[in-house]
Structures are given as structure tokens and as C-alpha cells.
Amino acid sequence: MSRKGYARMENEMKENHANPSEITRVELWKKAYENKNGEPVNDAAGEIMEQIKKCNELKENPPSKDSIRDDALARVLGPEARGRVRGLGFGATPSRVAATIQSNAMFNDIQTKMANLETQVKSLMKLNQQNSSKNPEDMISSHVATPQVGTPQSEQGSHPLQDQPTNNQKCQLLHWYNFKTAEEVVAEGHIASTDPQTKVHHIPIGKECWKVWVDLVVNEDLHLFRPTNEFSVLGDALGSTIAWPKSSIKMINEDYEYLH
Structure with a gap:
């Protein structure tokens, strides 16, 4: 299958999946070697799929989902040939795929952090609404910061700044x-x-x-x-x-x- 064919199939699988991030190259490879009825195209493909299934069910040292060097497909079929990646079509290379996986992992991490920040903002807004109904004197006393013992007031709250480097440094x-x-x-x-x-x-x-x-x-x-x-x-x-x-x-x- 060509790279465009794999890309089209990947988009279709992600559109119909509840969690698109679970669509890995292992799932793409299996889909490429299935008939329309979901059965393997031949006995060899069926045997490989069975080995992939057993590999994914390992409790100890399970295959990685974020590395083409240690996912279930790599463990069953062995290392990739130089300059190609199984399950992603012609034109995909290990270095480019690894870079894409890494970028996706960073993006997912950023999304998780943003979701956590959103939760914190909502909690602060709720707390602010609760405080708005309190006595003003109680609110002031609860928010007055206590100076740190032994720390000069001029140094409290200060943070070291990174010096701006010069070009060619x-x-x-x-x-x-x-x-x-x-x-x-x-x-x-x-x-x-x-x-x-x-x-x-x-x-x-x-x-x-x-x-x-x-x-x-x-x-x-x-x-x-x-x-x-x-x-x-x-x-x-x-x-x-x-x-x-x-x-x-x-x-x-x-x-x-x-x-x-």
C-alpha cells in the first residue's frame, strides 16, 4: 500500500474511533492485512496477527506504544529495514516517524497540562465566588501574607533572572x-x-x-x-x-x- 493509502486509512480509522490517539502503526498494519470482513488476507498474516495479540497481552515487559523500535510489530517482525517503516507506506523513515511520535507525545502532554490548568482556574473562580459573600474584614485577614522569618523584606518574592546572552557567545x-x-x-x-x-x-x-x-x-x-x-x-x-x-x-x- 502506498503512503497516501496508509494516510487515508489512518484518517478514516481515527474518525471512527472514540480515542484517535490509540490508532498506532500496529493497528494500521493489521487493518492493511485484513479483508473487508475483518479476516486476515492469508494464513501468514493471520499467524503474525496472533503473535501481535499475544505480545500485547504480556503483563511483564509489555511492548511500547510510543516507539517503533519496541512496539508489538517490531517484536514480532524484527527491526525495520533501513529507510522504511512497516505499516506506514513508502516514504516513511524511522527518524521522521520517531520525531512525529515525540511531537505528538509533547502535544498530548501540553493538552493534559492545559486541562489541569482549566480545572485550577474553575476552582479559583468558585473560591472567589464563595469569598465574595464573606465579611470584608475576614477576607482581608485571610489574604494578608505573613513575612518569612529571617528573610529581608527586600528579598521576599524575588527570583533570579537569566542574563541575556550576546550574539556569538x-x-x-x-x-x-x-x-x-x-x-x-x-x-x-x-x-x-x-x-x-x-x-x-x-x-x-x-x-x-x-x-x-x-x-x-x-x-x-x-x-x-x-x-x-x-x-x-x-x-x-x-x-x-x-x-x-x-x-x-x-x-x-x-x-x-x-x-x-
């Missing part, structure tokens, strides 16, 4: 989503721009990112924060500019010598 790029390892350096380079309107591959970097030249790469397989049609992993961007979260950029002294 040396920096280290830290892992942008693995926070288990403190300050894991994945690349080194220098600042190209901190202007939110500056573009990287025709897209503005925005307020949360800086434009960075990549001079040295430590983790070549790390997916970019913003994949493009040309670059999907950090190793692709050596000698070019990328958008990187400023919270994951560490400035270094000009006399610092790059890692070797």
Missing part, C-alpha cells in the same frame, strides 16, 4: 526532555540570536527558544526540539542553526575549550 545545549540526568550536555555551539522574531528554517523561534549555531555534537541521535524537513536529529544540524529551548542552554566563558 559560547554555550552548551542540554538535553531538553530528559531531566533525570542533571545538565546532560548534548552539543556545544554559540548564540546566533535571542530575538523572538528571528526565524530558523522560515519559522520564528518565539519567546521560549534561542537561535543557536551547532559547532559540536555529543548526542547525534537526540531528536531536535523543532524538527524540520531537512533535520530531525541533532547530528543532522552540525554546522547549521537550530531553535533550542533557552531553559536548556547553558552559557560558558569565552576562554572555554570545546569538548573533544
Whole structure:
């Protein structure tokens, strides 16, 4: 089946599914090898589907739903051939699919956080309505902040601000989503721009990112924060500019010598 055929089938399955995020490439592969009556197209396909079913039912070490390297299809049929991905048609590559999966996971995480924020806002609005019916003196006394003992008043509520770097200043790029390892350096380079309107591959970097030249790469397989049609992993961007979260950029002294 062609890439367009798989894409059309994926859209149809998601439209008819209560939870579209559950439509993975495993489900696409199974659908592609089923007849209209839902039966496998042949005995070989039926045997593979049975193995996939048993794999998904594992209680210990179940297959991943977010990785094409360890999902049920990969466990049953083995690693992907170079430059192709089963169940997604011609033209799909492992690096592009992995980048898409990662982006979808980030999007779902953002949606979850937004839903939590919405719940908190509703709770605050309800609390505000309840307080509006209370005695004004009680409301004032309940909201007066108690100064922290031993902390100068001038320092209370203050937060350190990140210094604004200058263009061409040396920096280290830290892992942008693995926070288990403190300050894991994945690349080194220098600042190209901190202007939110500056573009990287025709897209503005925005307020949360800086434009960075990549001079040295430590983790070549790390997916970019913003994949493009040309670059999907950090190793692709050596000698070019990328958008990187400023919270994951560490400035270094000009006399610092790059890692070797």
C-alpha cells in the first residue's frame, strides 16, 4: 500500500474511533492485512496477527506504544529495514516517524497540562465566588501574607533572572526532555540570536527558544526540539542553526575549550 493509502486509512480509522490517539502503526498494519470482513488476507498474516495479540497481552515487559523500535510489530517482525517503516507506506523513515511520535507525545502532554490548568482556574473562580459573600474584614485577614522569618523584606518574592546572552557567545545545549540526568550536555555551539522574531528554517523561534549555531555534537541521535524537513536529529544540524529551548542552554566563558 502506498503512503497516501496508509494516510487515508489512518484518517478514516481515527474518525471512527472514540480515542484517535490509540490508532498506532500496529493497528494500521493489521487493518492493511485484513479483508473487508475483518479476516486476515492469508494464513501468514493471520499467524503474525496472533503473535501481535499475544505480545500485547504480556503483563511483564509489555511492548511500547510510543516507539517503533519496541512496539508489538517490531517484536514480532524484527527491526525495520533501513529507510522504511512497516505499516506506514513508502516514504516513511524511522527518524521522521520517531520525531512525529515525540511531537505528538509533547502535544498530548501540553493538552493534559492545559486541562489541569482549566480545572485550577474553575476552582479559583468558585473560591472567589464563595469569598465574595464573606465579611470584608475576614477576607482581608485571610489574604494578608505573613513575612518569612529571617528573610529581608527586600528579598521576599524575588527570583533570579537569566542574563541575556550576546550574539556569538559560547554555550552548551542540554538535553531538553530528559531531566533525570542533571545538565546532560548534548552539543556545544554559540548564540546566533535571542530575538523572538528571528526565524530558523522560515519559522520564528518565539519567546521560549534561542537561535543557536551547532559547532559540536555529543548526542547525534537526540531528536531536535523543532524538527524540520531537512533535520530531525541533532547530528543532522552540525554546522547549521537550530531553535533550542533557552531553559536548556547553558552559557560558558569565552576562554572555554570545546569538548573533544
